[in-house]
Amino acid sequence: MVRNPLSKSANKYLRKFRKWPHSPYKTSWHHNFGEQQAMLILKQATIQPQTQNNNNPFLLSTLIDSFKAYNTDPTPKAYFFLIKTLTNNTSQLHDIPHILNHLEHNEKFETPEVIFLYLIRFYGLSDRVQDAVDLFFRIPRFRCTPTVCSLNLLLSLLCRKRECLKMVPNILLKSQNMKIRLEESTFRVLVEALCRIKRVDYAIKIMNCMIEDGYGLDDKICSLIILSLCEQNNLTSAEALFVWGNMRKLGFCPGIMDCTNMIRFLVKEGKGKDALEILNQLKEDGIKPDIVCYTIVLSGIVKEGDYVKLDELFDEILVLGLIPDVYTYNVYINGLCKQNNFDEAMKIVVSMEKLGCKPNVVTYNTLLGALSMKEDLGKAKRVMKELKLKCVEPNLHTYRIMLDGLVGKCEIGEACILLEEMMEKCFYPRSSTFDSIILQMCQNGLITDSVVLMNKIVAKSFVPGVKVWEALLLNLGSKVTYSETTFVGLLSPK
DNA sequence: TGGCACGTAG
Numbered sequence: 001m002v003r004n005p006l007s008k009s010a011n012k013y014l015r016k017f018r019k020w021p022h023s024p025y026k027t028s029w030h031h032n033f034g035e036q037q038a039m040l041i042l043k044q045a046t047i048q049p050q051t052q053n054n055n056n057p058f059l060l061s062t063l064i065d066s067f068k069a070y071n072t073d074p075t076p077k078a079y080f081f082l083i084k085t086l087t088n089n090t091s092q093l094h095d096i097p098h099i100l101n102h103l104e105h106n107e108k109f110e111t112p113e114v115i116f117l118y119l120i121r122f123y124g125l126s127d128r129v130q131d132a133v134d135l136f137f138r139i140p141r142f143r144c145t146p147t148v149c150s151l152n153l154l155l156s157l158l159c160r161k162r163e164c165l166k167m168v169p170n171i172l173l174k175s176q177n178m179k180i181r182l183e184e185s186t187f188r189v190l191v192e193a194l195c196r197i198k199r200v201d202y203a204i205k206i207m208n209c210m211i212e213d214g215y216g217l218d219d220k221i222c223s224l225i226i227l228s229l230c231e232q233n234n235l236t237s238a239e240a241l242f243v244w245g246n247m248r249k250l251g252f253c254p255g256i257m258d259c260t261n262m263i264r265f266l267v268k269e270g271k272g273k274d275a276l277e278i279l280n281q282l283k284e285d286g287i288k289p290d291i292v293c294y295t296i297v298l299s300g301i302v303k304e305g306d307y308v309k310l311d312e313l314f315d316e317i318l319v320l321g322l323i324p325d326v327y328t329y330n331v332y333i334n335g336l337c338k339q340n341n342f343d344e345a346m347k348i349v350v351s352m353e354k355l356g357c358k359p360n361v362v363t364y365n366t367l368l369g370a371l372s373m374k375e376d377l378g379k380a381k382r383v384m385k386e387l388k389l390k391c392v393e394p395n396l397h398t399y400r401i402m403l404d405g406l407v408g409k410c411e412i413g414e415a416c417i418l419l420e421e422m423m424e425k426c427f428y429p430r431s432s433t434f435d436s437i438i439l440q441m442c443q444n445g446l447i448t449d450s451v452v453l454m455n456k457i458v459a460k461s462f463v464p465g466v467k468v469w470e471a472l473l474l475n476l477g478s479k480v481t482y483s484e485t486t487f488v489g490l491l492s493p494k
Numbered sequence: 495t496g497g498c499a500c501g502t503a504g
Contacts, residue, residue: 260497267498295498330499365500397501430503 034070039078041066046085057095059085060102079103080115087122104141111142117153124157129164132157133171140178148183151175155186159193168193184210184218191221195228203228204243211250222252230265237269244278256287263296272300276309288320295328302335310335326352330362337370342379345370359390365397372405380405396427403429412440416453423460431465438468447472 045062059082067074082099086092096119103111116139123132136154139146154171158164168190172182187210194203203225211217226247229240244262248254254262259282266275279297282289294317301310314332317324324332329352336345345367349359364387371380384402387394394402399422406415415437419429429437434457441450450472454464 257497264497290497292496292498299499325498327499332499334500360499362500367500369500395500400501432503 034072035067035075035078038063038066038070038072038074039081041069042078042081057092057098059092059095060099073109074107076109076112076115079107080112080118083115083119087119100135100138100142104138109143111144113139113144113147113150116142116144116146116150120150120153120157124154124160129158129161129167133167136171137174137178146178146180148180148186151180151182152186152189155189156193159189159196162197165193165197184215184221187215188218188221188224191224195224198228198232200225200228200232217251219252219255222247223255223258226254226258227261230261237266237271237274240265241274248281253285254282256282256290256293259287259289260293260296263293263300267296267300267303270300270303272297272302272304272306275300276313291317291322291325291328294322295325295331298328298331298335302331302338305338307335307339324357326357326360326363329357329359330366333363334366337366340370340374342367342370342374342376359392361387361392361395361398364392365395365401368398368401368405372401372408375405375408377405377409377411399427400430400433403433407433407436407440410440412437412444412446416441416449419453420456423456426460428457428460428462434462435465435468438464438472442472442474 042059042063045059045066063074063078063082067078079099083096086095086099116135120132120135123129123135132154136146136150139150151171155168158167158171175182187206190206191203194200194206207217207221207225210221226244229235229243240262244254259278262278263275266272266278275297279289279293282293294313298310298313301313310332314324314328317328329348333345333348336342336348349363349367352359352363364383367383368380371377371383380402384394384398387398399418403415403418403422406412406418419437422429428434438450438454441447441453454468454472457464
C-alpha cells in the first residue's frame with residue numbers, strides 16, 4: 001500500500017511533514033554528545049579530591065550536575081560507573097546507600113539488573129550477606145524485574161557459608177512472590193552447595209523434587225551427586241549402587257567420568273566385580289571406556305584375586321586398541337607378582353620398554369615388594385641394580401622395601417650402607433626396621449657402630465623407638481666403649 | 495582434559 005504523504009498517519013517526524021523543526025538540543029547526536037561530556041566530567045571527578053555538596057555525596061552531586069549542565073537525564077550507565085567506582089574504594093563505601101536511595105526515588109528509568117548483580121556479588125564477597133539479601137528483595141523498587149540470575153547469584157553466595165544456608169528456604173519462598181521462576185540452574189546451585197557440605201542425601205532429595213516438579217533431569221547435577229557420593233567415607237557400595245541404579249532408571253546417561261568415579265569408589269570398597277559391571281554398562285551404552293577406566297577396574301580385579309579375569313580384561317584392552325600406560329602395566333605386573341609369577345612379570349617389564357613405555361619407580365617397587373615377600377633377596381638386589389642402571393630414582397618405598405629385605409635376612413652390613421644412602425636423601429626407615437638394625441648390631445657386638453648410627457639419625461631429628469634405647473642401655477651395662485659425653489648427648493636429642 | 499599404579503604403621 002502506498003501511503004498518502006498528506007494523510008494523518010504519515011510519519012510526522014520526517015523533516016518534510018514536521019510542523020516545527022526539532023530543537024538542535026533534542027537531536028540524538030546532541031543527546032549522545034551531552035551524555036558523553038557528562039560522563040567525562042564524572043570520570044574526572046573520580047580522580048579529584050572530594051567534598052560534600054547538598055547533603056549528597058560528591059560523586060552523586062557531580063553526576064546530577066554534569067548531566068543537568070548538558071540538559072540530559074542521568075543514564076543507568078552513569079550510575080553503574082559510579083557504583084563500581086565506590087566499590088573500588090573502601091573509604092567511599094558508605095556512599096553506596098545514598099546512590100541507591102537516589103536511584104530508587106529520583107530516577108524514572110528501569111534500572112538494569114546487571115547493576116544489582118554487581119552489587120549483590122560485591123556484598124556477598126565482602127561478608128555483607130545481609131546487605132546482599134536486602135538489596136535482592138529491594139530490586140523491584142528500582143523498577144526492575146529480577147530474574148533467576150539474581151536469585152542464583154544470591155543463593156550461591158549464601159551457600160558459600162554454612163551459617164547462611166538457613167536463609168536459603170526463606171529466600172526461595174519469597175522469590176516465588178517476586179515471580180522469579182526457578183530453573184535447573186537454581187537447583188544446581190543448591191545441589192552444589194549441599195554436596196560441598198557433604199549432605200549428598202539432601203542433594204538427592206533436591207534432585208527428586210526437581211523431577212517431581214516436572215523439571216528435566218540435569219546431567220550435571222547427576223554427575224555432581226555421583227562424584228560427591230563417591231567421596232563419602234560413610235557410604236556402603238550397596239547404597240552407592242542403589243543411587244546409581246535409580247539415576248539410570250530416571251534417564252541419566254553416565255559419561256566416562258561418572259563411570260570412572262563410580263568404579264574408583266567401588267574398587268576402594270573392595271568391589272572389583274561391581275566395578276567391572278559398571279565398565280560393562282558403559283560399553284553397553286555405546287561408550288568406549290578409556291585406559292584409565294580399565295586400569296582402575298584391573299586394580300580391583302587384582303585386589304579380588306581373580307587372575308583369570310585379569311588376563312581376560314588385559315586382552316580386551318589390547319583388542320579394543322587401547323594402549324596400556326605405565327599405570328596399567330604396573331597393575332598387571334602387580335597381579336603377576338601376586339601369583340608369584342615373577343618371571344612373567346619381568347618379561348612384561350622388558351616388553352614395556354620395547355613398546356616405548358618406560359618402567360618407573362612404582363614398577364620396580366612392585367617387583368621388589370614381591371621378591372621381598374618371597375625372601376628372594378638375590379633377585380631383589382639385581383632388580384635394585386637394574387633400577388639404578390636405568391636411571392630410575394629410588395623413592396622412600398624402594399628403600400624401605402629393600403632395607404626390610406636386608407634386615408629380614410640379617411644382612412646388617414649392607415643394611416647400614418643402604419640406610420646411610422637413605423639418610424643422605426632425608427629418607428628414614430620405619431621405626432620397627434631401625435629397631436631391628438640396632439638390635440642386630442648390638443647382638444653382633446657392634447655397639448660403638450650402633451651408637452655412631454644413632455648419633456647420625458638423631459642429628460637428622462629422627463626419634464628412635466623405645467626398643468632401641470632398651471637394647472643400647474642393656475649393652476652399655478657391660479661394654480662401655482665410648483665416652484660418657486657421647487651417651488649424654490645421645491640421650492638428649494635436639 | 496581429567497581420573498589410574500607400589501606401600502601402611504600408629
